[in-house]
Amino acid sequence: MNKRQFVAARKEDWQRFEKLLNRFDKVISKNLDSDQAADFSKLFRELCHDLSMVRSRGWGKGLSSYLNDLVSRGHNAFYRAPPARMSAIVWFLTVGFPQLFRRNIRYFVAASLLFFGPMAVTWGVIQHNPELARRVIPAEQLEQMQEMYPKVEESTGSSWKSSNAGSGERLIMAGFYTQHNVSIALDCFGRGILFGAGTAYTLIFNGIALGAVSGYLVGTGHHAKFLTFVVSHGSFELVAIAVAGGAGLMLGHALLHPGQRTRFESLWHRGLEAVQIAVGAGAMLLMAALIEAFWSPADVPDVLKVSVGALLWVFVVIYLSIAGRWERST
Amino acid sequence: MSPPGTSTALPRVSLEHVVETPENVVLTYQLAGPAARMGAFFIDFVIRIAIFAAFTFLAVMTLGRFLPALTVAMGLVLYFALDWLYFAICEGFFRGKTPGKHMYGLRVVHAAGYPISLWEAVVRNFVRAMDNAPFILFLGSYGVCWLTMLTCGKFRRLGDMVAQTVVIEERRVKVPKEPIILEKIQPIPRNELGGWVPAPTTMALIEEFLGRRGVLNYVRGHSMAIGLARVLATRLDYKGPVSQVEEYPMAFLARVYATFYRVEDDVLNIADEVRGPKRGKAGRTVEVAT
Numbered sequence: 001m002n003k004r005q006f007v008a009a010r011k012e013d014w015q016r017f018e019k020l021l022n023r024f025d026k027v028i029s030k031n032l033d034s035d036q037a038a039d040f041s042k043l044f045r046e047l048c049h050d051l052s053m054v055r056s057r058g059w060g061k062g063l064s065s066y067l068n069d070l071v072s073r074g075h076n077a078f079y080r081a082p083p084a085r086m087s088a089i090v091w092f093l094t095v096g097f098p099q100l101f102r103r104n105i106r107y108f109v110a111a112s113l114l115f116f117g118p119m120a121v122t123w124g125v126i127q128h129n130p131e132l133a134r135r136v137i138p139a140e141q142l143e144q145m146q147e148m149y150p151k152v153e154e155s156t157g158s159s160w161k162s163s164n165a166g167s168g169e170r171l172i173m174a175g176f177y178t179q180h181n182v183s184i185a186l187d188c189f190g191r192g193i194l195f196g197a198g199t200a201y202t203l204i205f206n207g208i209a210l211g212a213v214s215g216y217l218v219g220t221g222h223h224a225k226f227l228t229f230v231v232s233h234g235s236f237e238l239v240a241i242a243v244a245g246g247a248g249l250m251l252g253h254a255l256l257h258p259g260q261r262t263r264f265e266s267l268w269h270r271g272l273e274a275v276q277i278a279v280g281a282g283a284m285l286l287m288a289a290l291i292e293a294f295w296s297p298a299d300v301p302d303v304l305k306v307s308v309g310a311l312l313w314v315f316v317v318i319y320l321s322i323a324g325r326w327e328r329s330t
Numbered sequence: 331m332s333p334p335g336t337s338t339a340l341p342r343v344s345l346e347h348v349v350e351t352p353e354n355v356v357l358t359y360q361l362a363g364p365a366a367r368m369g370a371f372f373i374d375f376v377i378r379i380a381i382f383a384a385f386t387f388l389a390v391m392t393l394g395r396f397l398p399a400l401t402v403a404m405g406l407v408l409y410f411a412l413d414w415l416y417f418a419i420c421e422g423f424f425r426g427k428t429p430g431k432h433m434y435g436l437r438v439v440h441a442a443g444y445p446i447s448l449w450e451a452v453v454r455n456f457v458r459a460m461d462n463a464p465f466i467l468f469l470g471s472y473g474v475c476w477l478t479m480l481t482c483g484k485f486r487r488l489g490d491m492v493a494q495t496v497v498i499e500e501r502r503v504k505v506p507k508e509p510i511i512l513e514k515i516q517p518i519p520r521n522e523l524g525g526w527v528p529a530p531t532t533m534a535l536i537e538e539f540l541g542r543r544g545v546l547n548y549v550r551g552h553s554m555a556i557g558l559a560r561v562l563a564t565r566l567d568y569k570g571p572v573s574q575v576e577e578y579p580m581a582f583l584a585r586v587y588a589t590f591y592r593v594e595d596d597v598l599n600i601a602d603e604v605r606g607p608k609r610g611k612a613g614r615t616v617e618v619a620t
Contacts, residue, residue: 004591011505052355058529058530058534060537061538065501066503068358069502071355072357072443075357075443076425076437076439079443079444079445080444168397168399172399172403175406175407176403178407179406183413186456190458190460191460193492198460264482267491267492268494271453271492271494272449272450275453275492278456
């Protein structure tokens with residue numbers, strides 16, 4: 001068969017295949033019906049054969065790059081990922097994420113030590129000696145904090161709640177917490193690619209800052225308002241930051257200890273699990289943002305707030321340790 | 331362990347990405363360079379700014395008058411989404427393309443050649459913040475990205491390495507046209523030639539050269555053609571007038587092509603019969619696996 005005859009005989013099929021392919025280029029591509037799918041599959045395999053033939057006979061770059069282009073587009077359409085579904089999100093949050101978290105719990109433990117360790121130490125030290133807080137946090141910020149969480153005896157009828165917690169204010173804060181806290185968690189994950197050092201820095205830095213503020217407020221007698229405010233959302237927020245940190249440390253560990261793989265291979269091999277954990281942490285922080293904006297400043301008795309907060313802590317622990325335990329692991 | 335379907339045969343510095351498909355066909359993808367990707371990034375940047383500006387404008391006009399707090403909250407969430415999720419969602423749902431990439435004809439594919447999943451889109455864009463380091467001004471510098479793109483091969487940034495993706499340039503190639511109207515060209519008479527027959531690759535070379543003669547001017551085309559024309563004249567033992575070769579080498583190549591495209595046909599038909607049954611149109615039908 002001559003090249004011209006070959007092109008003449010096959011051109012029609014190629015163009016038919018191209019027409020089928022163009023349907024996939026639309027933003028919303030309709031699926032092929034079964035006849036078309038069978039036709040597509042048949043044309044695709046014939047096209048692969050044609051490409052090999054053109055190459056082996058040396059029929060020129062022009063023809064082979066045309067067929068290469070068609071085959072690569074066909075390959076892309078043929079082996080496309082299954083479409084995302086809503087139920088996949090539910091599955092991920094109830095089964096996939098907790099399972100992944102437990103499988104990689106060692107990283108979470110390491111991240112927790114890096115986060116809660118400095119936090120506890122700073123908290124303890126500054127609670128006993130509040131003046132030290134000025135070395136960590138600027139003085140103006142500390143004063144702002146004191147105004148935000150007044151001592152019980154200072155708070156009068158028109159307390160911080162009424163000025164601070166109008167429904168509009170709460171909405172804005174919900175938006176702010178979402179944007180700010182989730183960004184911190186995702187940054188914490190991404191920085192893990194610096195051999196884990198970036199994540200460790202973020203965790204320790206945030207741990208010290210949180211510990212300093214908490215220690216200062218408790219040490220100067222503002223604990224009542226402060227602790228009842230943070231106890232509820234702290235459950236999701238603090239744990240989620242450690243979870244995201246653990247995901248970042250996974251990246252760092254993949255680079256530092258690639259095992260039998262090269263460092264790049266090791267990175268992509270574990271990166272996909274790490275990012276799922278980070279996204280799970282992002283979802284937890286979204287939850288925390290809602291609690292922080294709408295429940296934490298609510299005007300309810302402290303007893304109720306503390307007990308709800310305790311329940312939320314129990315819920316987080318149960319969620320991460322039990323959810324999806326009896327489902328088939330992926 | 332190397333990722334499935336990738337070939338390590340090419341040198342690390344290459345503008346092509348080679349993939350072997352399950353059909354045992356080796357595909358080559360054209361890798362997208364930093365310049366095109368930067369252009370695509372800026373288009374996406376402008377789009378993101380425009381979305382935010384449009385939201386602000388519309389919100390101030392309508393919703394902001396009645397529910398100012400809700401508007402601010404929505405703005406903050408939108409800012410977060412444009413910052414962290416824009417690329418991931420576009421690439422995840424539009425098969426590796428953002429609007430900017432679409433304009434530049436770029437696409438993110440898995441290193442094995444198939445489209446990326448949502449998770450891969452997410453991971454390659456969550457690491458983007460690190461690619462963007464050191465962060466200067468309000469845009470970031472993408473310093474790390476440049477460094478890794480230029481040193482690690484295949485123009486991959488950190489995000490590409492974690493997600494095992496490459497960014498390719500999609501070509502739209504047309505079926506190559508017939509370079510010349512064969513009927514209008516006089517074949518070289520048999521008595522002016524020896525017994526040598528040019529190889530199919532030589533014929534393909536001539537065909538491609540003639541196919542591009544539209545983009546060459548007369549002088550340049552002839553100076554390029556003369557080398558091949560002289561060698562062919564010697565090999566073919568061409569006995570016609572020398573001026574045909576020396577003065578009109580492009581026309582000479584066209585005449586050689588017109589002379590031998592039928593002979594080539596004969597040669598390959600014989601080869602086909604030796605190899606096995608001739609593949610006609612009916613013989614091509616492949617059973618569809620169900």
